[in-house]
Amino acid sequence: EAQVTQNPRYLITVTGKKLTVTCSQNMNHEYMSWYRQDPGLGLRQIYYSMNVEVTDKGDVPEGYKVSRKEKRNFPLILESPSPNQTSLYFCASSWGRGTGELFFGEGSRLTVL
Amino acid sequence: DAKTTQPNSMESNEEEPVHLPCNHSTISGTDYIHWYRQLPSQGPEYVIHGLTSNVNNRMASLAIAEDRKSSTLILHRATLRDAAVYYCILSSGYGNKLVFGAGTILRVKS
Numbered sequence: 001e002a003q004v005t006q007n008p009r010y011l012i013t014v015t016g017k018k019l020t021v022t023c024s025q026n027m028n029h030e031y032m033s034w035y036r037q038d039p040g041l042g043l044r045q046i047y048y049s050m051n052v053e054v055t056d057k058g059d060v061p062e063g064y065k066v067s068r069k070e071k072r073n074f075p076l077i078l079e080s081p082s083p084n085q086t087s088l089y090f091c092a093s094s095w096g097r098g099t100g101e102l103f104f105g106e107g108s109r110l111t112v113l
Numbered sequence: 114d115a116k117t118t119q120p121n122s123m124e125s126n127e128e129e130p131v132h133l134p135c136n137h138s139t140i141s142g143t144d145y146i147h148w149y150r151q152l153p154s155q156g157p158e159y160v161i162h163g164l165t166s167n168v169n170n171r172m173a174s175l176a177i178a179e180d181r182k183s184s185t186l187i188l189h190r191a192t193l194r195d196a197a198v199y200y201c202i203l204s205s206g207y208g209n210k211l212v213f214g215a216g217t218i219l220r221v222k223s
Contacts, residue, residue, distance in 0.1 A: 004156075035213075040215075041215075042200065042213045042215050042216050043157065043200070043213045044213065045213075090156050090157070092156075092157075100162070101159040101162070102147075102149070102157070102159060103159070104156030104157045104158070105156055106155065106156050107155075107156050
């Protein structure tokens with residue numbers, strides 16, 4: 001089954017404790033991206049990747065890092081989480097340059113205390 | 114970056130057509146217009162996308178204005194399962210910076 005898998009789905013952590021949210025897709029997609037969703041703000045793009053070793057900033061990249069060492073994986077790294085990073089995070093992937101259908105994961109709800 | 118503007122909410126009766134508008138007056142020539150929807154507690158789901166011509170698929174139709182400054186998502190017969198937040202999104206042909214609108218909450222009445 002074609003899918004985008006995120007882990008963990010739920011996480012409560014404390015300020016400053018590094019964490020990684022993993023994202024994996026099994027569709028051999030070149031394009032992957034991370035979004036955060038906050039009440040009243042819709043979805044905002046954090047980072048995206050056009051292919052292995054190619055990443056770029058979205059609209060809200062501050063406080064986040066990403067890497068794309070393999071085509072299937074695109075982890076989101078919070079080096080020193082802060083409470084304003086409490087949010088619902090979505091990973092997505094698509095063929096080509098992101099102009100086609102985006103497949104979204106089920107989301108990871110992160111709470112930073 | 115090009116932005117989109119959508120109504121905050123709309124309401125429809127079950128089994129009637131729904132027209133969801135989106136304005137994107139600063140769209141560039143390489144921007145694709147995408148529509149996604151998000152049901153409660155789920156990730157966004159692709160609905161349809163297009164560049165210049167109107168598009169149809171099994172879920173919906175997309176009508177794009179001739180000047181491309183606006184578009185309309187058409188659900189031909191709304192069902193209760195279509196109640197969701199609908200997002201109109203522009204994606205540039207270069208760089209893939211996706212710009213989400215605030216979304217339209219669609220309520221479907223039985």
